[in-house]
Amino acid sequence: MSTAPYDVLVLGAGGVGSAALYQLAKRGLRAAAIDRFQPPHIHGSSHGETRIIRQAYFEHPSYVPLLKRSYELWRELEAESQRSLYHETGLVEIGPPDGIVLPGVMRAAEQFDLEIDQLTPVEASRQFPQYLFPDDHLVAFERRAGYLLVEDCVSTFLQLAQQHSGELIGDTQILSWSRDGEGFCVSTSRGEYRAAKLIIAGGSGAVELLKQLNVPLRVLRKHLHWYAIDDLRLQEANGCPCYFFESSHGYFYGFPEITPGGGLKGAEHGGGQELASPWDYEHSADPEDQRRIAAFFQRSIPGVSKRPLRHETCLYTMTPDENFLLGLYPGEERIALAAGLSGHGFKFTAVLGEALADLVERGTSPLPLEFLAPDRFAR
Template sequence: MQIFDAAVVGTGGIGSAALFHLAKRGLNVIGIDQFPAAHSLGSSHGQTRIIRQAYFEHPSYVPLLRRAYELWAELETQTQQQLFAQTGILEVGPPDGILIQGIEASAEQHDLPIEKLTAKQVQERYPMFQVPSGNRAIFEPTAGMLFVEKCVAAHLQVAEQARAEIRSNQEVIAIEVNENPIRIRTRTDEILTHRCVVCSGAWAQQLLPLPDTIRVVRKHLHWFASDEPDWQAKNNCPTFLYELPEGHFYGFPATNELGVKVAEHTGGEIVGDPSRLSKTPDSTDNERVETFTRQHLHGVTLQRTHHDVCMYTLSEDTHFIVDQHPDNPQIAFAAGMSGHGFKFATVLGEALSQLVLDGKTQWSIDFLKMSRLNA
């Protein structure tokens, strides 16, 4: 029976990147996913994802983001596709809020370019955005959006060009971590491998010894029509993120006929079984997003042109879990991406490949180890 040098379980955003980084080192590797490539049944879909560097969540992410930007650019060159659009991002919140203070802390520590704007300055430059009284704004020029399905497909393309094997529609039901070689059991087959990377998203708890506090939530994505030229990405409309008392909301300029994409980052409905994810709209979420749009996005209608659903896998502190398996260091994993992980897919794929091949990575990821949640 064939024994692979390495296997990747889950070939979405991060898994597809890990598969490529393993394959380009000349290994005999296989990627396994229960769904077709670049599918819309997990967390890596919905046309676009924000990418930014002045990371309000924690300054320790910034070195990873700098490397992520480099690797996204390399992937664009390799595939001759546009995967990233540098639109900038407008971020709005109270001066003492976690958003504005976090951005300023990361920008200061890592010498990142940001522009602090008053509400009046926003009105002059971007009249379609309404800034609440007492709030401030920051514009980050190097931010923008990634075209998510194209990114996943691009990583799988270059992985296959590097001779990786990809098996879609194969659901992994168990990983025998204490066997040598590691045995991966699917519903129809068994795969043997010396090393394994697990990036199974909302299904991670079924395959990894993660903390019981991990939660999977259903998140809604909305597209609204707008005839206003200001909302077009080609007219320099930025992506945006608001911290408001009622929650965090974000969105994207129009890139096609569907219009402006808007969603709430906070909240979400608990998902018991990710394999039975409902795509049905939720009336409460509809109302919250429509209220935000009506109050803050001038010129965007409430004519919904499209709706979709994805999943966040939330860690207790909403930071990622990137680590080696406690029972087998030849297995590395990324989990609990908490709704902000896709932009890191390139660098985390690289780091995970280094963990299973070299036993360490050049990137500072100790702050993402699982042990912090078990302390």
């Protein structure tokens, strides 16, 4: 591709960067990913055991073609690595008929002919007695949904990338990047690296790495909680699905107990504490967040005990419209970027890695990405 030491440098090796490195290395490109830590790690957005994956996308139906491709890529990754990364537990979604979630799920399902069971609260209580469904809400069950093992996905991408001769440059802070003749120079805590092209996949670090784009990205500190269960029907082994509840109290979601004694995991999708810096924040639990999740369990999943087992913090990087930034860097065909995944990006990382590799290699992707164009806020 060029005489620079690397064809492509990937800035950040979390969920997206590790997937991009894997795609580049598989194509035989000379590629390396630089990360401040040794991924997977607990300082960004891709940790905490599990992430929900689903296709009937209430946020915006235009994500569905990306999700269909993502499902194929996760299965390919499992086949190549001989690891089980995606667990199809199904997903129960509950919300008011005039809310955001249920109408959005049904709209996406109808538009893309996705299989969704629509249930009354009475039918849903019979099928999923471990959850409480308000009488005036609607329920949808998406069978082809479940969870991804988040750290295992990142380490699998990185291991396979390295087998294909991709490099991980860990424990290295990126200080800045700049144009350098025909290519780019990335200045880091360990010196300078040069490449013909860049992929920027810095998660919350995009606040600094993409400062010149002038998109107001906000970083939120979010919380994950694991609580002991009293009701064994909440175990994945007993057929318990993942869940997503919308109500007047907020948006709460979570996962069955996936290992005996590990507890049921729950979190609130809204809220969070805005951070001034993505590197300097408190990792301890927030009492108000803990009170809200405990109240949610009492209201909606009474088989969860009052005994917290574990807590983790994790970061959301929000765009103004909560849709991703994905595409070529405005005015620069040699840089592709993915940023501002707004708390719902992990399920896409497989397809984002492929799209970024396509963009930086060929200048285009066959996927419909226009609605995510990085320059849409400037237009």
